[in-house]
Amino acid sequence: MITRDWLLSDDPETRLQARLGQAYRLARALARNPLAMVGLVVIVALLVMAALAPWIAPYSPLEGMLSNRLQPPSALHWMGTDELGRDIFSRVVHGSRITLMIVILVAVIAAPLGLIVGTVAGYYGGWVDKALMGVTDVFLSLPRLILALAFVAALGPGIENAVIAIAITAWPVYARIARAETLTFRHSEFIAAVRMQGASGLRVIGLHVIPLCMSSTIVRVTLDMAGIILTAAGLGFLGLGAQPPLPEWGAMISKGRAFILDQWWVATMPGFAIVVVSLGFCLFGDGLRDVLDPKQRTKG
Amino acid sequence: MIGIENLTVRFGPTTVLHGVSFEVANGESFALVGESGSGKSTILKALAGQVEDWSGRMTLDGTAMKRGDAPHARQVQMVFQDPYGSLHPRRSVDDTLAEPLAIHGIKGRDARVLAMLDAVGLPRRFRFRLPHQLSGGQRQRVAIARALMLEPPVLLLDEPTSALDVSVQAEILNLLKGLRQEKHLTYLLVTHDLPVVSFLCDRLAILRQGRIEEQAPVAALRLGQLTSAYGQELYRRSTEG
Amino acid sequence: MSLLSVENLRVAFPSDHGPVEVVKGLSFDLGRERLGIVGESGSGKSMTGRAVMGLIGKPARVTADRLEFEGQDLRALSERQFRRLRGARMSMVLQDPKFSLNPVIRIGEQIAEALEFHTGLTARQRRVKVLEALEAVRIDDPERVARLFPHEVSGGMGQRVMIAMMVVMEPALMIADEPTSALDVSVRGQVLDIMDDLVRRRGMGLMLISHDLNMVARWCDRILVMYQGRIVEELGAGQLGAAQHPYTRGLLASVPRIDEDRDRLPVLDRAALGACQ
Numbered sequence: 001m002i003t004r005d006w007l008l009s010d011d012p013e014t015r016l017q018a019r020l021g022q023a024y025r026l027a028r029a030l031a032r033n034p035l036a037m038v039g040l041v042v043i044v045a046l047l048v049m050a051a052l053a054p055w056i057a058p059y060s061p062l063e064g065m066l067s068n069r070l071q072p073p074s075a076l077h078w079m080g081t082d083e084l085g086r087d088i089f090s091r092v093v094h095g096s097r098i099t100l101m102i103v104i105l106v107a108v109i110a111a112p113l114g115l116i117v118g119t120v121a122g123y124y125g126g127w128v129d130k131a132l133m134g135v136t137d138v139f140l141s142l143p144r145l146i147l148a149l150a151f152v153a154a155l156g157p158g159i160e161n162a163v164i165a166i167a168i169t170a171w172p173v174y175a176r177i178a179r180a181e182t183l184t185f186r187h188s189e190f191i192a193a194v195r196m197q198g199a200s201g202l203r204v205i206g207l208h209v210i211p212l213c214m215s216s217t218i219v220r221v222t223l224d225m226a227g228i229i230l231t232a233a234g235l236g237f238l239g240l241g242a243q244p245p246l247p248e249w250g251a252m253i254s255k256g257r258a259f260i261l262d263q264w265w266v267a268t269m270p271g272f273a274i275v276v277v278s279l280g281f282c283l284f285g286d287g288l289r290d291v292l293d294p295k296q297r298t299k300g
Numbered sequence: 301m302i303g304i305e306n307l308t309v310r311f312g313p314t315t316v317l318h319g320v321s322f323e324v325a326n327g328e329s330f331a332l333v334g335e336s337g338s339g340k341s342t343i344l345k346a347l348a349g350q351v352e353d354w355s356g357r358m359t360l361d362g363t364a365m366k367r368g369d370a371p372h373a374r375q376v377q378m379v380f381q382d383p384y385g386s387l388h389p390r391r392s393v394d395d396t397l398a399e400p401l402a403i404h405g406i407k408g409r410d411a412r413v414l415a416m417l418d419a420v421g422l423p424r425r426f427r428f429r430l431p432h433q434l435s436g437g438q439r440q441r442v443a444i445a446r447a448l449m450l451e452p453p454v455l456l457l458d459e460p461t462s463a464l465d466v467s468v469q470a471e472i473l474n475l476l477k478g479l480r481q482e483k484h485l486t487y488l489l490v491t492h493d494l495p496v497v498s499f500l501c502d503r504l505a506i507l508r509q510g511r512i513e514e515q516a517p518v519a520a521l522r523l524g525q526l527t528s529a530y531g532q533e534l535y536r537r538s539t540e541g
Numbered sequence: 542m543s544l545l546s547v548e549n550l551r552v553a554f555p556s557d558h559g560p561v562e563v564v565k566g567l568s569f570d571l572g573r574e575r576l577g578i579v580g581e582s583g584s585g586k587s588m589t590g591r592a593v594m595g596l597i598g599k600p601a602r603v604t605a606d607r608l609e610f611e612g613q614d615l616r617a618l619s620e621r622q623f624r625r626l627r628g629a630r631m632s633m634v635l636q637d638p639k640f641s642l643n644p645v646i647r648i649g650e651q652i653a654e655a656l657e658f659h660t661g662l663t664a665r666q667r668r669v670k671v672l673e674a675l676e677a678v679r680i681d682d683p684e685r686v687a688r689l690f691p692h693e694v695s696g697g698m699g700q701r702v703m704i705a706m707m708v709v710m711e712p713a714l715m716i717a718d719e720p721t722s723a724l725d726v727s728v729r730g731q732v733l734d735i736m737d738d739l740v741r742r743r744g745m746g747l748m749l750i751s752h753d754l755n756m757v758a759r760w761c762d763r764i765l766v767m768y769q770g771r772i773v774e775e776l777g778a779g780q781l782g783a784a785q786h787p788y789t790r791g792l793l794a795s796v797p798r799i800d801e802d803r804d805r806l807p808v809l810d811r812a813a814l815g816a817c818q
Contacts, residue, residue, distance in 0.1 A: 008557050010433060011425035018392055018428035189386035193446065196348055197400040198373035207399075211390050335725040336696070436582065465581035465752055470795035470806035477805070492726060495797035499806065522800045537726050538799055 029291045036287020042280025050096045057090035061247045070263045080265040082255065088269045091247035095270065098248045099277065102163055102232045103225055109167035111221050114174025119209045121175070122182025123201065133179065139172040144227075145234050152240040159248070162241040166231050170224065177220055178213045185212065215292035222285030226278035233274050249274050301326040301454060301486045302347070307356035309342050316342050318510045319356065324503075326453075329480060329487040331497040331518075333534070334507035340490045344456045347371065347488070348378050360454065373400065377447035381459040383439035387431040393417075393442050394427045400449045412449070419482075420445040421475060437468035444475065448483070457489040461496065473499055494538040498522055506531045544714055544746040545571040545593065548607035552588045555600050563588050565770035571714070575740055575747045577761030579754050581792075585770040586750050590716045593748075594633050595623040611713060629659045632707040634700075636719040641703055642691035649675075649687025652706045659710055674709040678702070678735050697728030701735065708739055714746045715739070722751070733760055754781070754792055766792075768814070788814055 008025070012018035030036055049056060059077075064085030071081040079088035121132035139147070151165035152158075185191060194208055235241035236250025244251060249270040256267030302324040309317040317339045324330040332340040345351045347358060349370035358365040360375050380386035387396060397413045406412070417424055420441040431439055440460060447455055460476065461469040477500055480487060489501060497504050498521055506513045506528065514528040524535055552564040564585040569576070580586040592603050595615060608615040610631065618626065627633075635641045643651060652674060653667045662670065675683035678701040691699060700720060707715055717736065721729040737760065740747045751757050757764055758781040766774040766789050774786040784790055791809040 010429070012428040013425070015392075015394065015428060018430075022430075189380040189382060190388040192348070192350060193378065193380065193386055193443075194388075194399060196370065196373060196376075196378055197403055197446075197450065198370070199399070199403050203403065208388060208391075212388075335727060466754070467581060467792055467795045467809040470797075471808050473797065474805050474808065493797075495799045495801060498799050498801040499797040499803075522802070524799075534726075535799070537730070 026291055030287055033287040033290060035283045039280045039282065039284030039287060042276060043284055046096055046100060046277055046280070049093055050100045053094045053097055057087075057093040059087035059090040061086065061091045061094035062245050070259065070266070072263070073265055079269040080263070082252070082266050083259065088252075088265065091252060092249070092270055092273050095247040095249045095252065095273070098159065098242055098246060099229055099232070102159070102166070103228055105163045106167045106170055106228050107221050107225075109163075110170035111174055111217055114171035115178050115210060115213060115217055117171070118175035118178025119182045119205050119213060122179040123186055123205050123209055125186070129179075132175070136172040136175045139169065140176070144169045145231055148231055148235060149238070149240060152235060157240045157243060159242045159246070162232060162235045165235070166228055169231075170228065173224070174217055174220060177216055181213045181216055182209055219285055219289040219292055222281055222288055225281035225285070229274060229278050229281075301328070301361055302488060303357070303359040304343065305357040307343065307346060307354060307358060309339070309346055309351055309354045311353070316510050320507075320510070320512055322505050322512065322515060324486060324488060327484050327486055328503065329489065329501045331489045331491060331501040331504040332507060333491060333494065333497060333504050335492060337509070338507040339510040340507050341458055344378065344458050344488065344490050347376065348456060373404070373452070374450045375452055376454040376456060377450065377452045378456040378458065379440070379443050379447050379460045382463055383436045383443060384463075386443050387439055389431055392428045392430055393422070393434075396442060396446055397449055400446065404450065416445045416449060419448070419479070435468075436464050437471060440464060440472050441475065444479070448479070451483075453484075454486045454488070457487055459491055460489075462491065462493065476500060494521060494534065506534065543570040543572045544611060546607055546609040547593070548605060550589065550592060550605040550608065551603070552585065552592050552597060553602045560602070563770050564592065567770075567772060569765060569772070571746050571748060573740075573744045573746050574763065575737070575749060575761040577757035577764040578748060578750045578767060579752065579757050579764055580767035581752055583769070584767040586767050587718055589767070590633065590718050590748060590750050594627060594631065594716060625659070628655050628712075629710050630712050631714040631716065632710065632712045634703050634707055634715065634717040634720045637723045642699065644691050647687065648689050648691060648694070648702050652687075652702075652709050655706060655710055670709055674705040675702070677708060677739070678705045679731070680705070696724050697732065700724060700728075700732050704732070704735060708743070711743060712745065714748070716748045716750070718750045719752070720749070721756070722753070754789075755796070
């Protein structure tokens with residue numbers, strides 16, 4: 001049976017108990033931070049919304065009635081309707097799927113790529129480091145949205161290409177962080193010890209270096225989510241991301257721009273969704289950093 | 301077991317070891333004594349394959365070491381000074397001890413890990429603890445256990461007790477002495493602490509600024525009969541504080 | 542009148558299993574003398590020094606029935622008032638000078654900084670004071686050392702600079718937490734000599750916190766032996782041999798000697814010690 005004492009035991013009897021205990025301590029520390037909890041609620045709400053979109057949304061996100069266009073928010077249409085008479089609330093709800101997909105794909109592509117490049121560069125040093133970091137710096141020196149624009153322009157507009165473009169612009173930051181962290185313990189004794197035991201360079205990086213860089217990368221990715229959402233929305237706004245009629249939030253704002261003075265809700269509602277979700281990721285990332293950052297952790 | 305002949309080490313423009321030679325017999329416990337900057341730790345690092353630019357000749361059990369080559373893991377292992385820095389902060393005792401077995405594809409990990417915990421006097425219930433849940437002495441026991449997992453005949457000890465409390469130091473010194481008798485190990489110990497040498501070693505070499513000032517049996521140390529002036533000075537400071 | 546008076550000092554940290562006390566009701570008085578506090582890690586000796594300096598922040602809790610320094614109640618001080626006191630009237634030397642000196646500021650400027658904060662001296666007067674302080678810690682060419690950066694000096698020199706930084710304000714109380722354990726044996730003596738000299742000539746009170754029983758016994762007028770947050774024994778100078786408490790005796794016995802002929806070193810029986818507490 002799982003009890004609090006069993007989880008907090010100083011002498012776990014199995015590997016599983018030790019892992020669960022660590023996870024429990026982490027979760028408890030996180031739960032003590034109210035802002036992080038607000039962030040978590042927002043993220044969970046986003047997940048639920050994306051998963052249950054067809055059941056939550058009262059109308060179709062793609063079809064509307066032209067006779068019903070540009071209605072202000074009311075009991076029937078909570079966020080009003082857009083220029084084609086589509087229910088904005090339904091579109092925002094379905095748009096959460098697109099946002100979530102972008103965020104997850106970018107994280108899955110960019111974080112591991114950055115982590116590997118950074119740890120390899122930091123661990124081997126020398127010309128490997130110079131070459132890898134040279135490439136990283138080239139990417140870092142270009143403004144993110146502009147670079148993404150260039151890629152989308154080359155690859156053609158569309159949501160998949162937007163994801164690839166954002167991922168390509170996102171990884172250098174993780175590489176930098178991972179390299180900096182790798183450098184701090186490259187010459188540490190626990191790395192020297194495992195090398196003396198005959199571990200190969202790849203083994204040392206994979207099993208000993210990367211796990212130590214993990215938490216800072218996770219924190220950074222969470223904090224970056226807001227930026228990724230904004231970049232995706234920016235591409236959408238410029239017509240280079242998701243293509244109509246897909247209910248992507250940035251593209252929705254772009255469309256609503258034409259009516260911003262008289263029908264404010266068309267642009268504001270998706271903008272509001274972007275702000276809430278970005279803020280949620282930021283708050284949760286901040287909380288995670290407080291819990292995971294070993295520099296802030298007191299010695300046991 | 302260990303043969304060092306005319307070992308010279310340079311770090312960039314500075315030479316930290318000037319043609320050092322000594323030999324350690326099989327089963328012997330040999331101490332390198334000196335102050336910081338004397339080059340005593342550099343000798344250990346060179347033997348451990350962590351120094352790039354060296355010349356001279358180093359042999360381990362008859363086989364000569366090549367430059368840029370790590371010694372074979374099953375021949376020699378090392379115990380580090382800082383029990384806080386020498387264990388991976390995110391890996392449990394079990395992970396740390398099983399790792400060398402995994403690297404070399406050795407079977408029966410559970411049994412070996414438990415046997416080693418017993419051998420270094422760590423309670424089995426500590427097996428899944430993380431380093432931050434252990435005291436300094438317990439960490440040093442884990443470090444010693446890790447070094448012994450591959451059953452190497454030679455242990456390099458880099459100030460293994462200088463970061464520990466005296467009562468814990470006594471426990472670790474007893475452990476090291478016992479393990480040496482039990483497993484017929486050869487020790488090469490680096491320290492600045494003469495009484496520790498007196499307790500744990502058979503012979504010592506005194507280093508100063510990258511040169512060996514004198515080699516002596518430990519009996520000479522106990523009686524205060526070191527021959528070099530510098531050796532006498534170290535002896536005097538050690539007895540007076 | 543004593544310089545520092547402590548009664549029933551307690552320091553507690555919250556933990557998973559309720560608050561844990563690391564200092565459990567400590568009482569002592571310090572005059573213009575050298576007081577040694579000895580104990581092993583976890584004995585609460587460092588926490589005692591930091592509690593007196595007002596350096597223990599949340600989440601720990603510090604309580605005392607009395608905590609007086611020069612007749613002033615330290616418990617009632619605000620953080621601001623404490624900051625005025627620290628550095629000026631009481632100061633602390635830490636174990637490793639590398640971590641206590643700012644690496645990008647020249648040594649002379651770092652010492653002068655404290656003067657600037659606490660006194661109204663002119664730049665010229667400060668400079669003279671700095672050189673005096675460096676001379677006081679037996680640095681031969683203070684002019685040159687004042688211009689160096691911390692990484693350009695050796696460990697022993699760094700520790701002397703630290704002490705110079707502490708004494709430049711002529712504090713009444715100096716707390717030294719393991720001031721020599723990061724140093725080579727040959728430099729240790731010098732650093733202790735300098736501190737000793739300052740105590741005698743300037744009438745400072747010195748609290749020397751260390752794990753090294755023999756060293757403290759040689760240098761202090763009085764020794765408090767701490768074990769698990771309590772004082773288990775108080776010894777006068779040179780009375781180490783007369784120690785009564787099993788912990789002190791056990792500690793002494795476990796130190797290897799240079800003419801060692803024991804096959805095994807005696808080890809503290811912690812279970813028995815726990816029982817006799």
